[in-house]
Amino acid sequence: MELPSAPGQRKRYSVQESTLAPVSPRPGELGRGPLSARGAAGNPMPASLKVECGTDLDMDKVVEISGLSKAYTQGHEQILVLENLDFSISKGEFVSVVGPSGSGKSTFLNIIGLLDDVYSGEVRLFGRRIEDLDESEKAVLRLKNIGFVFQFDSLLPEFTVLENIEMPARVLGGGDAGRGLELLKRFDLEAIAGKFPMEISGGEKQRSAMLRALRNGPALLIADEPTGNLDRHNSGVILDDLRRAAGLGAAVLMVTHNDEAARRADRVLRMSGGKLGDSVP
Ligand code: ADP
Ligand code: MG
16 A cells, blocks of 8 residues: 655555565575576577677667666665656667656666666566576676766776776777777877876766776666766766767766756656656756
């Protein structure tokens, strides 16, 4: 039974009477794909995931979501953070989601970015339902096909910018400084290739982190408040970069609490009261 809630507040459900039933992992279980049943080793990768570069993927719709709901348990209550959301984003699109702090933006991104698999509804990445992916497939998607940019840059301080950018390729067993340098040139950043994070500005750090996210050619770039720590000028530069990334074929999904930043996207959606709607200009 629904508990009374003030206008504008999120709905709260008592745990016992909740009709919303997010699929919860059992204690100790990683999520919906038990490793024992679909082990990481020797599991043939479906053809649709055998990709070198995100832009080689066939699917135009990179993310398709219908009826997504997510609740967090707090004490004896469930707080409904996302309520029956529908959403999609295609290759080459730059979409922003704007909403106040606490409105569920990061929760939304974490589900799409395969960082959280406790929800109800259907989420498809590159045409496949997330719950049908096993852990090794998710790992490949995260490394190759999804790039993440967060509010804080998280560059490794003991490596140069170029080495940081090459890191995701090295994790995949590759690494080719030529490609990293090419990326830096494309974004007019070759001058800082050999510098260490402590030698560059906050804006340059964030841009370097973005190039690291782009290094493996992801089809989807997820940016969670990428300008949250930057001044106006550097925010503008990052937003230009995100647009450029979309121009290279990635679907770029950014969340922000900043209306001005959000308006730089092709499409602006507003997160409010657990719902995702068109933003009124
Ligand atoms: P935003 O990114 O828009 O600021 P979040 O997605 O981080 O919002 O959080 C949305 C709501 O969910 C907030 O009320 C927050 O307190 C709550 N929340 C986020 N993560 C958790 C968690 N792990 N457990 C319980 N509540 C959470
Ligand atoms: Mg957030």
